């Protein structure tokens with residue numbers, strides 16, 4: 001059984017760190033918190049409300065729920081939650097579900113179209129309500145899964161940005177839970193008995209690739225507990241000289257006046273042994289062995 005106040009403290013600390021690291025919230029912000037009725041967004045709303053009580057800066061929160069017209073979507077459950085916690089809120093209803101059904105052929109995944117339509121509705125509503133930011137509930141595990149998914153299936157090394165201005169410049173999306181562990185969020189949400197709305201009402205196929213990657217990370221984490229934290233840390237400690245991105249290297253060269261590859265620190269070039277980078281050199285030094293190759 002998790003200690004609720006310890007969990008809350010840990011989550012508050014993670015959110016505060018991300019907010020500080022990326023300047024996610026500023027004085028005078030009016031933040032739309034997108035609440036779907038899942039554990040992540042309820043937790044996000046709770047944490048932002050707690051932070052608002054004691055923050056040295058002044059910001060407003062408006063919780064927003066979007067009913068996309070999925071059959072049986074119980075928007076009233078989310079609305080009752082907003083009322084019970086006393087947050088200003090707005091309930092939106094747009095039948096994007098029928099649009100998705102019309103546009104996406106049977107058997108194809110509906111999520112890309114559905115989420116694009118949802119984003120459009122939220123962006124418009126935020127602009128109309130004068131919100132300066134839109135807070136989303138993506139957490140550490142979403143970020144690291146996206147990193148691996150992107151590397152494995154799209155051939156790009158990227159994840160989800162902690163803050164992002166929309167293409168038309170009208171909105172800024174923020175992700176205050178970027179450092180928060182999903183297992184903490186799940187335990188906190190269960191302990192708080194948030195009224196979870198089922199997320200399979202749209203009838204979409206589960207994203208099998210994400211499921212696979214999630215499973216892989218879980219498997220590796222069972223062997224080595226630091227795996228998730230290390231993946232997150234990897235996003236904060238990019239070493240351009242040990243990548244092959246010429247654009248990135250060009251930017252480094254422009255900023256430092258040095259060739260980013262030529263002047264790089266030398267690395268071990270083993271033959272696929274299973275030490276993590278850095279572990280091998282530590283062992284060599286411990287053994288007092290020569291590093292000649």
Ligand code: SF4
Pocket residue numbers: 110111112114115199202203204
């Ligand atoms: S799971 Fe359903 S509601 Fe969520 S993005 Fe996919 S289609 Fe839309």
